[in-house]
Amino acid sequence: MTARAPRVLISDALSPAAVQIFRDRGVEVDFQPELGKDRDRLAAIIGDYDGLAIRSATKVTAKILENARNLKVIGRAGIGVDNVDIPAASARGVIVMNTPFGNSITTAEHAIALMFALARQIPAADASTQAGKWEKNRFMGVEITGKTLGVIGCGNIGGIVAERGVGLRMKVIAYDPFLSPERALDLGVEKVELDELLARADFITLHTPLTEKTRNILSAENLARTKKGVRIINCARGGLVDEAALRAALDSGHVAGAAFDVFSEEPATQNVLFGHPNVVCTPHLGAATTEAQENVALQVAEQMSDYLLRGAIQNAVNFPSITAEEAPKLKPFIELADKLGSFAGQLTETGLKSVHVTYEGSVAGLKVKALTASAIAGLLRPMLQDVNVVSAPSVARERGIVIEETIREAEGEYDALITLTVTTEGQTRSVSGTVFAGGRPRIVAIKGIKVDAELAPSMLYVSNEDKPGFIGRFASILGEAGVNIATFALGRDAPGGSAIALVEVDGEAPQPVIEAVKAIPGVKQVKPLRFA
Ligand SMILES: NC(=O)C1=CN([C@@H]2O[C@H](COP(=O)(O)OP(=O)(O)OC[C@H]3O[C@@H](n4cnc5c(N)ncnc54)[C@H](O)[C@@H]3O)[C@@H](O)[C@H]2O)C=CC1
Ligand SMILES: O=C(O)CCC(=O)C(=O)O
Numbered sequence: 001m002t003a004r005a006p007r008v009l010i011s012d013a014l015s016p017a018a019v020q021i022f023r024d025r026g027v028e029v030d031f032q033p034e035l036g037k038d039r040d041r042l043a044a045i046i047g048d049y050d051g052l053a054i055r056s057a058t059k060v061t062a063k064i065l066e067n068a069r070n071l072k073v074i075g076r077a078g079i080g081v082d083n084v085d086i087p088a089a090s091a092r093g094v095i096v097m098n099t100p101f102g103n104s105i106t107t108a109e110h111a112i113a114l115m116f117a118l119a120r121q122i123p124a125a126d127a128s129t130q131a132g133k134w135e136k137n138r139f140m141g142v143e144i145t146g147k148t149l150g151v152i153g154c155g156n157i158g159g160i161v162a163e164r165g166v167g168l169r170m171k172v173i174a175y176d177p178f179l180s181p182e183r184a185l186d187l188g189v190e191k192v193e194l195d196e197l198l199a200r201a202d203f204i205t206l207h208t209p210l211t212e213k214t215r216n217i218l219s220a221e222n223l224a225r226t227k228k229g230v231r232i233i234n235c236a237r238g239g240l241v242d243e244a245a246l247r248a249a250l251d252s253g254h255v256a257g258a259a260f261d262v263f264s265e266e267p268a269t270q271n272v273l274f275g276h277p278n279v280v281c282t283p284h285l286g287a288a289t290t291e292a293q294e295n296v297a298l299q300v301a302e303q304m305s306d307y308l309l310r311g312a313i314q315n316a317v318n319f320p321s322i323t324a325e326e327a328p329k330l331k332p333f334i335e336l337a338d339k340l341g342s343f344a345g346q347l348t349e350t351g352l353k354s355v356h357v358t359y360e361g362s363v364a365g366l367k368v369k370a371l372t373a374s375a376i377a378g379l380l381r382p383m384l385q386d387v388n389v390v391s392a393p394s395v396a397r398e399r400g401i402v403i404e405e406t407i408r409e410a411e412g413e414y415d416a417l418i419t420l421t422v423t424t425e426g427q428t429r430s431v432s433g434t435v436f437a438g439g440r441p442r443i444v445a446i447k448g449i450k451v452d453a454e455l456a457p458s459m460l461y462v463s464n465e466d467k468p469g470f471i472g473r474f475a476s477i478l479g480e481a482g483v484n485i486a487t488f489a490l491g492r493d494a495p496g497g498s499a500i501a502l503v504e505v506d507g508e509a510p511q512p513v514i515e516a517v518k519a520i521p522g523v524k525q526v527k528p529l530r531f532a
Contacts, residue, residue: 005026005027005028006027006028006050006051006072006308006309007027007028007029007030007048007049007050007051007070008022008027008028008029008030008049008050008051008052008053008304008308009029009030009032009035009045009046009048009049009051009052009053010029010030010031010032010033010053010054011032011033011035011036011042011052011053011054011057011058012033012036012053012054012055012056012057012058012077013033013055013057014031014033014053014055014077014293014296014297014300015290015293015294015296015297015298016031016297017294017297017298017301018053018077018297018298018300018301019031019301021297021298021301021302021305022301022304022305025301025302025305025309026305026309027051027304027305027308027309030049035058036054036055036057036058036059037057039059039061039063039064042058042064043063043064043066043067044067046064046067046068046071047067047068047069047070048070049068049070049071050070050071050072050073050308051071051072051073051074051075051304051307051308052068052071052073052074052075053074053075053077053300053301053304054074054075054076054077054083054084055076055077055078056078056080056083056266056284057083058083059083060074060083060084060085060089061085061088062085062088065085065088065089065092065094068092068094071092071094072093072094072095072307072308073094073095073096073097073304073307073308074089074094074095074096074097075097075098075099075300075301075303075304076096076097076098076099076300077099077102077293077296077297077299077300078098078099078102078103078287078296079098079099079100079103079104079107079156079157079287080098080209080210080237081096081098081317082209082210082237084096086317086318087394089318089390090318090390090391090394091386091388091391092386092388092391093388093389093390093391094390095307095313095316095318095319095390096316096317096318097300097303097304097307097313097314097315097316097317098300098315098317099295099296099299099300099303099315100156100315101156102292102295102296102298102299103286103287103289103292103293103295103296104156104157104160105160105292106286106287106288106289106291106292107157107235107286107287107292108157108160108161108164109164109289110235110261110282110285110286110288111157111161111205111207111233111235111286112161112164112165112168114233114235114259114261114280114282115144115149115203115205115231115233115259116144117259117280118203118231118233118256118257118258118259118278118280119141119142119143119144119203119231120139120141121139121141121257121278122280123280124139124277125138125139142202142256144168144169144170144203145168145169145170146169146170146171147170147171147202147203148170148171148172148173148200148201148202148203149161149162149165149170149171149172149173149201149202149203149205150173150174150175150197150198150200150201150203150204150205151165151172151173151174151175151176151189151205151207152174152175152176152194152197152204152205152206152207152208152217152218152240153175153176153206153207153208153209153214153236154174154175154176154179154183154184154187154189154207155176155178155207155208157207157235157236158174158176158205158207158208159183159187161205161207162174162187162188162189163187163188166187166188166189170203171190172187172188172189172190173189173190173191173192173196173197173200173201174187174189174190174191174192174197175191175192175193175194175196175197176191176208179191194217194222195225198222198225198226198227199225199226199227200227201226201227201230202227202229202230202231203230203231203232203233204218204226204230204231204232204233205232205233205234205235206218206232206233206234206235206236206240206241207235207236208236208237208240209236209237210236210237210238210239210240214240215239215240216239216240216241216242217240217241218232218240218241218242218245218246219242219245220242220245220248220249223241223242223245223246223249223254223255224249224254226249226254226255228253228254229254229255229256230254230255230256231255231256231257231258231259232246232255232257232258232259233258233259233260234258234259234260234261234262235261235262235286236262237262238260238262238263238264238265238266238268239264241258241260243263243264243271243272243273244272246258246273247272247273247276250273250276250278250279251276255278256278257278257279257280258273258276258278258279258280259279259280259281259282260273260279260280260281260282261281261282261283261284261285261286262284262286263284266284267283268281268283303315306324310324310327311324311327311328311330311331312324312326312327313370318390319370319373319389319390320367320369320370320373321367322367322370326366326367329366330366330367330370330371331439332435332439332440332441333363333366333371333416333418333435333441334370334371334374334389335374335441336418336433336434336435336441337357337371337372337374337375337378337418337420338374338375338377338378338389339378339433339441339443339455339531340375340378340418340420340431340432340433340443341374341375341376341377341378341379341380341381341420342378342379342381342382342455342529342531342532343378343431343443343455343461343529343531344378344379344420344422344429344431345378345379345380345381345382345383346382346527346529346530347429347461347525347527347529348379348382348383348422348424348429349424349426350424350425350426351424351425352379352383352396352399352401352422352423352424353401353402353423353424353425354401354402354403354404354422354423355375355376355379355396355401355402355403355404355420355421355422355423356404356405356406356420356421356423357371357372357375357403357404357405357406357418357419357420357421358405358406358407358408358417358418358419358421359371359405359406359407359408359416359417359418360408360410360411360412360414360416360417360418360419361408361409361410361411361412361414361415361416361417362411362415362416363416363417363418363435364407364408364409364416365409368405368407369405370389371418372393372403372405373389373390373392373393374389374392375418375420376392376393376395376396376401376403377389377391377392379392379420379422380392380395380396414434414444415434416434416435417432417433417434417444418432418433418434419431419432419445420432429446429447430445430446430447430448431443431445431446431447432444432445432446440454441454441455442454442455443455443502445491446491446500446502447463447498447500448493449491449492449493449498449499449500450491451489451490451491451500451502452489453487453489453502453504454487454504455529455531456486456487456504456531457530457531457532458504458505458506458507458508458509458528458529458530459502459503459504459505459528459529459530459531460501460502460503460505460509460514460517460526460527460528460529461500461501461502461503461525461526461527461528461529462474462500462501462503462517462523462525462526462527463498463499463500463501463523463524463525464498464499464500464501464520464522464523464524465496465497465498465499465522465524466492466494466495466496466497466498466499467496467521467522470499470520470522470523471490471501473520474501474503474517474520477513477516477517477520478505478509478513478517481509481510481512481513481516483505483506483507483509483510483513484505484506484507485503485504485505486504486505486506487503487504488501488503488504489501489502489503508528509528514526514528
């Protein structure tokens with residue numbers, strides 16, 4: 001995508017395997033694993049890079065992104081992207097991608113390890129034994145077999161934990177509003193509501209992301225609903241459990257034990273749970289195995305290289321996926337969609353209400369979400385300064401603009417046709433285009449009237465009544481003002497009906513020329529247009 005070799009900065013402790021992948025793929029890479037902790041220095045140098053590869057220590061804030069003038073992609077070697085300001089990245093057109101599966105097994109295994117550590121008090125027994133105490137009667141454990149394991153959030157990791165639980169002969173129940181009955185059946189788990197899980201589980205393990213709905217999902221109230229003697233494992237995100245309420249429940253003996261890998265504040269050098277005899281803690285080690293770190297490092301380096309070198313997008317959290325094979329096919333249509341949007345946007349003078357994009361023929365088989373995003377970016381750009389293909393759909397939604405797509409695989413007059421219909425407070429206007437051989441986008445209809453024009457850097461759009469004499473007067477106004485006409489495309493719906501002209505001019509037509517054209521009898525609208 002860039003003429004020079006793209007440059008990537010690795011600012012966290014990624015496996016060195018990533019460095020090798022970047023180099024093998026022809027991407028320049030700087031490996032500075034300590035930089036994630038030094039925000040000022042990161043902000044000072046981020047402007048030099050096209051890509052930033054991170055784990056969880058680097059916090060990609062809006063301030064860092066302000067300096068990231070060349071940044072195109074952030075790759076998270078892992079799952080959670082809560083250390084990246086996604087809206088700020090999207091607003092700058094930066095793709096944010098993660099590696100959603102590379103560390104799932106490892107993290108699930110850590111949850112199971114913590115469950116055993118709790119059941120048999122292994123960390124405390126180890127410390128006591130190595131202190132020479134031999135306290136054989138102090139550490140009485142509980143058996144796992146036959147116990148009920150309550151899984152909150154049964155996605156990738158929760159699903160693996162559930163399967164392992166079944167393998168350990170546990171009764172597994174799961175609370176996850178998005179878990180389908182078929183998947184529950186496949187995993188061998190019973191799908192239940194949260195209250196039932198709280199009441200029945202001997203062990204509760206959390207595997208949801210931290211969202212407004214899941215924050216404090218184990219609140220003081222919900223902890224009070226749990227079975228006496230429950231043991232709680234959090235290997236997902238700090239903030240899912242009210243730590244102070246849990247400490248109180250541990251102190252009272254209602255909760256028999258808790259094992260936490262993640263904390264509401266990290267790095268957790270102090271925490272209300274620390275020091276309780278029945279608490280086991282690890283420093284966010286869920287993903288910390290050689291295998292998982294190699295998986296996520298390789299995957300993030302491949303994904304980032306694919307994007308920077310070939311335009312392929314995989315596992316982006318703020319843009320639809322595009323394969324390396326699709327990227328070159330999409331490219332001319334992305335340009336077409338942007339230009340159709342730009343055409344409509346430049347003609348729009350009142351508030352936008354809705355946008356309908358119709359894809360017909362071969363283009364209907366491509367990733368139309370990416371094309372719609374491009375059309376909306378083109379449409380909004382004349383009105384809003386900082387909109388881009390990544391941020392456009394959410395910017396449009398925030399403004400209440402309804403976006404609709406229609407897909408028709410059948411070919412009409414053209415192999416591929418995109419029609420953008422924009423409804424404003426004042427009117428509905430449609431514009432259609434296609435891509436001819438050689439990848440050149442062309443406009444083929446405006447308001448249903450056929451034309452055939454390439455979109456040149458400087459153009460004039462005129463709509464008028466189809467009456468004799470217009471072309472002669474128009475040409476002499478431009479000629480007398482020294483404005484050279486490069487190409488001239490005309491269309492009309494019927495003889496004597498509505499006509500349109502799309503005229504490519506060299507340089508810009510000055511305002512007095514526009515006014516003079518507007519004064520030609522029968523002219524309804526004249527608009528200078530610019531296309532990048
Ligand atoms: N400790 C560590 O080092 C690691 C932690 N993680 C964290 O583990 C968590 C889970 O990761 P994955 O399983 O890969 O994610 P996932 O997206 O595959 O699964 C999350 C599940 O939570 C469910 N969910 C969402 N809202 C819910 C709600 N209100 N109530 C109940 N369930 C809800 C979803 O339906 C989904 O099935 C993430 O927060 C991730 O960041 C991931 C890897 C390593
Ligand atoms: O990179 C790490 O060690 C943290 C992993 C994690 O929390 C995640 O992938 O969501």
